[in-house]
Amino acid sequence: MGRLCFNDVLLCEPRMIDPSMSTGLWWCQSPEDVQAVGVNAVCLSVTGRWEDVKNCGDWLSQFPFVFVASPDRELVEQVRRHVRGLPVLSPREGAFGGYPSITAFLEAHLPSEINGILYGAVMEPSYGLLELARVSVLDEREVPRTLSGLPVLDKLTGGFRSGELSVWTGKRGEGKSTLLSQILLEAIDQGHKVCAYSGELPAGQFKAWALVQAVGPGHLDLFQDPEVGEQISCAQPMAARRVDEWWAGRYYLNDIRDGSAHDEDRILDEFTYANRVLGCDVFLVDNIMTTRLSGDRDFYRAQSMFTQRLTRFAKAQGVHVHLVAHPRKTQQGKPVTDGDDISGSGDIANLADNVFSVRRLSDEEAENEGCSSLVYVMKVRNRGKRGKVGLEFDSDSCRFYPPGKGPSKAYGWERMGEQTTLVDLGDAPVPFEESGGNV
Ligand SMILES: Nc1ncnc2c1ncn2[C@@H]1O[C@H](COP(=O)(O)OP(=O)(O)OP(=O)(O)O)[C@@H](O)[C@H]1O
Known part of the structure; x- marks a missing residue:
């Protein structure tokens, strides 16, 4: 496996990268998955930090979209959060047929079946944008x-x-x-x-x-x-x-x-x-x-x-x-x-x-x-x-x-507690008692 170096953030096989392909970039869970997918596959390198993914923005923006090639929702959330300015797609419900990873899926399926995982992929909402129609209204009385x-x-x-x-x-x-x-x-x-x-x-x-x-x-x-x-x-x-x-x-x-x-x-x-x-x-x-x-x-x-x-x-x-x-x-x-x-x-x-x-x-x-x-x-x-x-x-x-x-x-x-009489309150004024005009 070759190494594409963006501050050691991403791992992929450079000669298998072809941004002109319509299948987008597949974001995998592990190096094994990257190898299993082969073409246009990438994952976070072992030493890579999610915060550094933004530094790879130029390279990532060559692709039409990023597809998270894993049924793991946590990975989807991380990619959604850290890949900026690109559509992020996640697999439809059941696309992996219960298999936990691409590698496990390919052990039971033919290599030609892999593209079926992309079929029906779901567009994830952008991490930094909210659709106003879906925002819940703040109730002033509850603040x-x-x-x-x-x-x-x-x-x-x-x-x-x-x-x-x-x-x-x-x-x-x-x-x-x-x-x-x-x-x-x-x-x-x-x-x-x-x-x-x-x-x-x-x-x-x-x-x-x-x-x-x-x-x-x-x-x-x-x-x-x-x-x-x-x-x-x-x-x-x-x-x-x-x-x-x-x-x-x-x-x-x-x-x-x-x-x-x-x-x-x-x-x-x-x-x-x-x-x-x-x-x-x-x-x-x-x-x-x-x-x-x-x-x-x-x-x-x-x-x-x-x-x-x-x-x-x-x-x-x-x-x-x-x-x-x-x-x-x-x-x-x-x-x-x-x-x-x-x-x-x-x-x-x-x-x-x-x-x-x-x-x-x-x-x-x-x-x-x-x-x-x-x-x-x-x-x-x-x-x-x-x-x-x-x-x-x-x-x-x-x-x-x-x-x-x-x-x-x-x-x-x-x-509080028992109403102990501390002083003779007989002549004490009542709270904020009225005694004249207001401002
Ligand atoms: N309207 C007022 N009439 C008479 N005394 C007052 C009045 N307002 C405040 N004081 C008295 O003035 C003194 C100074 O008040 P205080 O320390 O709250 O002022 P401060 O604006 O916080 O001053 P500093 O900026 O020096 O901290 C206190 O002894 C306070 O009881």
Whole structure:
């Protein structure tokens, strides 16, 4: 048997190759089968890899089609997948009469009967093309999603859908991390499991802030800092214990004490583990500036590659990823209301499915707007909607809530197990109680 060398990918008998014949190229299972067929027969060489078949495209394209000369469906699938731009035919049902290979078939049949195998061959659908008429329609109502718990925002976005990336921008200290921490609590409350990379906050501080939000205004101890007079809120210990029971096994953090914790590969590895092993389906990267991006690519390109990896991760795993990115320096002093205002690569906003900006208003603006913060919805790929959402902020519990409502929403921990009365709830407000107009 001679060897036709295309990076040692294919094996055939060169003098038996005649592309002008109408019987096409027969793709065989083994070298024995290639020998048995003789004319225009080929197989993957022993050292050949399927991924390299594309490098033989020019040689393969001399033939009118490729016929997979084997009853093995797996081989058909491999040929269909790796032979590009040529019709791929497979044997009709029963063409091999129950024989597992061409060699076995020819042991029981005359050589002249071999062409009968090609008779009635079936044209395989192209690997990379779908026929729209056969595509099943996506039912919007069935796409898994998490709601923010803020009705006007949820109406604009339709919820944070699995398979998508949301980018959050806004200047320093505007409330991005705080709002996203609340969005993660909402996700847990809706039965999701979450995982967060917080590049700046040590785990203990991250937890203290999340606890204050989770217990809410009814279960806080308020202290006065004796030196500066500032008020500090702490989750009451009993409520904190109940919250720990509630989010146990549902809330994970990347451990940033480890030196390599900020490496993009490491973040994605931990996320992949959190998804596959722990079942997390909502992820937070807070923020892209604290990550250590790979390779010697320039900074903008590195940011865009990382964003691309996050979008692929979201799609491949069917999860939602929230990514915090800061606005350009030139935006200082101006509200960030356009995806192009995001610092670094413009690709970040292009790649994202949703783009939001968070802004904390001055007292005067708050008076005019009727709320203390604004979330600008700059892009929602799925709906094409834009708009702004006004929010109030409770500085004790660090909860955002719709204007006209209150911050006292009860999360799942309050509904879990026996209804222990932690404090006298007699005067406590009802969840998002009405107290005025809406935005
Ligand atoms: N509307 C608001 N009114 C009052 N305080 C707010 C408001 N929004 C956020 N804060 C407070 O501002 C502080 C900074 O918020 P946060 O860390 O969420 O901002 P950030 O946008 O994530 O900032 P950075 O970009 O520096 O990470 C927090 O203490 C938060 O409680």
